[in-house]
Amino acid sequence: MANDSYDEAAEGQTLSARAPAPRRPAVLILVVEDEAALSMLLSYNLEAEGFSVERIERGDEADIRLTETIPDLVILDWMLPGVSGLEICRRIRARPATRTLPVIMLTARGEESERVRGLSMGADDYVVKPFSLPELMARVHALLRRARPDRTTGSLSAGDLDLDRQSWRVRRAGRELHMGPTEFRLLEHLMSKPGRVFSRSQLLDSVWGLSVEIDERTVDVHIGRLRKALLTVEGKDPIRTVRGAGYAFDETFGRGG
Ligand code: CA
Numbered sequence: 001m002a003n004d005s006y007d008e009a010a011e012g013q014t015l016s017a018r019a020p021a022p023r024r025p026a027v028l029i030l031v032v033e034d035e036a037a038l039s040m041l042l043s044y045n046l047e048a049e050g051f052s053v054e055r056i057e058r059g060d061e062a063d064i065r066l067t068e069t070i071p072d073l074v075i076l077d078w079m080l081p082g083v084s085g086l087e088i089c090r091r092i093r094a095r096p097a098t099r100t101l102p103v104i105m106l107t108a109r110g111e112e113s114e115r116v117r118g119l120s121m122g123a124d125d126y127v128v129k130p131f132s133l134p135e136l137m138a139r140v141h142a143l144l145r146r147a148r149p150d151r152t153t154g155s156l157s158a159g160d161l162d163l164d165r166q167s168w169r170v171r172r173a174g175r176e177l178h179m180g181p182t183e184f185r186l187l188e189h190l191m192s193k194p195g196r197v198f199s200r201s202q203l204l205d206s207v208w209g210l211s212v213e214i215d216e217r218t219v220d221v222h223i224g225r226l227r228k229a230l231l232t233v234e235g236k237d238p239i240r241t242v243r244g245a246g247y248a249f250d251e252t253f254g255r256g257g
Pocket of ligand 1: 034077
């Protein structure tokens with residue numbers, strides 16, 4: 001029951017919707033909603049539009065999840081068990097890594113004062129239940145369009161590797177590589193400063209945003225996944241492991257070295 005009318009809102013997306021896979025890492029939307037039926041309905045419709053969706057019912061779980069993986073957008077219910085949506089929104093804005101993360105708040109409260117409160121806590125948009133699905137979808141697309149240019153645009157290249165920040169595509173020797181959003185951010189971060197060694201905790205700070213609550217081995221796991229993605233195309237490993245120090249993007253990569 002995906003609604004067709006969202007297409008109007010999506011027309012600004014110039015990438016062909018019919019392009020076959022491979023595509024960029026799917027845009028990940030985190031749906032934090034304790035009403036199971038609504039959460040499933042949202043998830044179904046978002047997935048029908050090509051988004052990846054993760055559903056969480058509790059506020060405290062969402063809070064933890066957001067320190068592990070940063071989605072592209074959060075749909076956040078106001079009233080949640082554990083920690084309220086309003087508080088989660090405040091925390092999202094307080095953390096450097098999620099400061100610009102687009103947030104749409106859902107709420108049954110339609111009073112103007114509540115709306116103002118939600119927006120003052122940093123929600124980008126605010127939808128009052130019951131809402132129309134096409135309207136919500138339009139807002140999702142609009143926010144994603146708005147959010148994307150805020151992330152530095154342009155592309156990074158080294159050797160046969162190209163990372164396009166706008167379309168979230170990584171190509172090697174012209175072939176598109178598949179990787180998750182965390183691996184993409186990791187690569188972008190390393191690639192933006194070739195040769196510079198980043199410690200695990202620096203990477204946690206920059207890519208995940210909260211070094212204190214995550215095991216540093218998480219970085220190794222994602223570096224491993226990133227390497228695997230990079231090496232699906234034959235060639236040199238562009239990531240250097242610097243023993244006892246961390247990781248760097250090899251500045252000699254692509255220079256015949
Ligand atoms: Ca609720």
